[in-house]
Amino acid sequence: xxxxxxxxxxxxxxxxxxxxxxxxxxxxxxxxxxxxxxxxxxxxxxxxxxxxxxxxxxxxxxxxxxxxxxxxxxxxxxxxxxxxxxxxxxxxxxxxxxxxxxxxxxxxxxxx
Amino acid sequence: xxxxxxxxxxxxxxxxxxxxxxxxxxxxxxxxxxxxxxxxxxxxxxxxxxxxxxxxxxxxxxxxxxxxxxxxxxxxxxxxxxxxxxxxxxxxxxxxxxxxxxxxxxxxxxxxxxxxx
Numbered sequence: 001x002x003x004x005x006x007x008x009x010x011x012x013x014x015x016x017x018x019x020x021x022x023x024x025x026x027x028x029x030x031x032x033x034x035x036x037x038x039x040x041x042x043x044x045x046x047x048x049x050x051x052x053x054x055x056x057x058x059x060x061x062x063x064x065x066x067x068x069x070x071x072x073x074x075x076x077x078x079x080x081x082x083x084x085x086x087x088x089x090x091x092x093x094x095x096x097x098x099x100x101x102x103x104x105x106x107x108x109x110x111x112x
Numbered sequence: 113x114x115x116x117x118x119x120x121x122x123x124x125x126x127x128x129x130x131x132x133x134x135x136x137x138x139x140x141x142x143x144x145x146x147x148x149x150x151x152x153x154x155x156x157x158x159x160x161x162x163x164x165x166x167x168x169x170x171x172x173x174x175x176x177x178x179x180x181x182x183x184x185x186x187x188x189x190x191x192x193x194x195x196x197x198x199x200x201x202x203x204x205x206x207x208x209x210x211x212x213x214x215x216x217x218x219x220x221x222x223x224x225x226x227x228x229x
Contacts, residue, residue, distance in 0.1 A: 002156075033216060043203065043219040056216050088155060092217075100147055101207075101217050103157035 003027065006091050006104035014112055018079040021107045025072055025093030031055070032074040033094075033101060034066055038087040049074055081111045114139045114208050118220035125194045126228055132179070133189040133223045135204030141165075144208045146187040147217065148178065151201040160202075163187055191225075199227045 003026035013019055025032050034046040036059075045058035049068035060066075063081075068074040078085060088108050092101035115138040125131040137146065148160040163171045163178045171178045179188040191198055204220040 042221050045216050045218060048216050058216065090157060092157075099145075100159045100162055102159070103149075105156045108155070 002102040002104065004091060004093050004102050004104035006089075006107050008107055009105065010108050010110075012110045012112060013081060015081055015083060017081050017111075018077065019081065019109065021076040021078070021089050021091075021109075023074045023076070023091030023093075023104060025074070025091075026102055029093035029095055029102070030072065031094045032068055032072070033092045034060075034074070034076050035090040035092065036087045037090060037106070038084075041087075043090075046076070078109070081109075083111050085109065086111045114141070114144075114206055114218055116204050116206050116218055116220035118204055118223050120223045121221070122224045122226070124226040124228055125191075127196060128193055130190060130192045131194055131225065133191070133202050133204075133225065135187045135189065135220060137185050137187060137204075137206050139185075139206065139208050141208040144206055146178070146180070147205040147207065148176070148187075148189045149203045149205060149219075150198075151203065151222070153200070157203075161189070194227045196227050196229060199225060201225075 005024040007022045030051045033048045036044045046060040047066050048056040052068050066076045088106045090106045092103045094101045117136045144165045146163045150158045161173045161176045163180045175192045177190045201222045203222045205217045
């Protein structure tokens, strides 16, 4: 158990819909990262927050947005979903800037 | 730009034998970290081992060791005495300094390891 909690574990929805993925980092970790893992793209970095502020942005679509709340949990919002958005979405957390990232078990999104 | 390359899409090894999974990297940061993660079929990402760019000795964690060759920019993972439970996808990853985007990890494409009895 990494200590990072992601909900929901599985989600099936239709094209055009909107979903929210939730992440609670390990106790004491200030940084939260979101990654997308699809079969053809591998593990792609989406976005990073540190203590509520956005710190780095990767290949995140404009239809996607994220935020980190004062209690340090984070949400990734995916809107106008397309078939190609089907993937495993990971949240990870770390202490400020050092060491390994601890990953949650992922949220598997299926868009039909 | 930072880049991680894993050239072996798949590998297989006999149980109890050792196996090396290749990883090369590219970065202009003098300070960086190299990581290996294991992803079994259940999907979770499990941290295995870490090597810092200034570490003088190769990292070891139980049956895992990292063969770090800085001049060649390679960070190969060696698994000794393979077990059936080692069958999984293995990812090499790098975390750079500020020029790399404030400590995000970038991942290679992964190597799928199959351990045969």
